[in-house]
Amino acid sequence: MQNLEALAIFVRVAEMGSFTRAAASLGIQKGRASNVVRQIEAQMGARLLHRSTRTVQLTEDGRSFYSRARGLLADAEGLASMFSGIDVPLTGRIRIDLPTEFARLIVIPAMPTFIEAYPDVELEISSTDRRVDLIHEGMDCVLRIGGIFDETLVARRLGALRMVNAASPACLARYGVPHTLQDLLVQRHRMVHYTPTLGTRPFGWEYPEGDGYAVLPLPGSVSVNNVQTYHGAGLAGLGLIQAGLPSLAQFFQSGELVEILPDLRPEPLPVSVVVAHRHNLSRRVRFFIDWLEQTLQPYLDH
Structure with a gap:
């Protein structure tokens, strides 16, 4: 148990990037956390953490050790509760990452139900x-929209996010209401470009073609790398946008945005929960993933 406790201290330091904050979260002295990590490094014969006056970061050896340590802690938790039954209370910490709009509109409003249960x-x-x-960022699970390109990760598909085309009334008053792809060109519409990395080539205007989807290049004066800013640019009339229906529904209801080209919607985007290792999930993470799937079901196509 002492070894597991040492691993837990190391994992918390690595995830919080600070001996001070990790020690405070665990209710121990900073000196103890530092001594435990030094002892682990001495036993392993490798430096696991880069230390500076402000931050702590994993070395390459540290990343490998951290991944295995988290797995061992999860296995130990599963072993401890193996014969305890399903009524044993869940305890511990879960670190998750969520897309901004999914967090704001869906997950956070539903979170009281999870907190009340656990x-x-x-x-x-x-x-x-x-x-x-x-x-590297110490996440237990991540909700991801779009394709999963890292084959080392394990993804559990939850459904698909329905995408729609939208414009502000002011934008349509200026350029006209498009009814065909050709109208987008004839009426000289502009679009807001969304790109995860500014400076890269914009995606363009996506539309169904045959059994797949194609892209129509449309000009635009604004490129953004944040979903909320993307919606804001559409609301401001800076151009047409293509986004997930759940996040735009409120604006359609208020009249701040209007759906256009409903028969030419972009391809639905897969929504998945992603974890690093299937077999090292703690009981609390498995319960959270199940809750998250249930919470998102009304908002996804299947």
């Missing part, structure tokens, strides 16, 4: 539209 679970929620590195 009051001893501590949730650390990251919300970003970039693709986080599960292992």
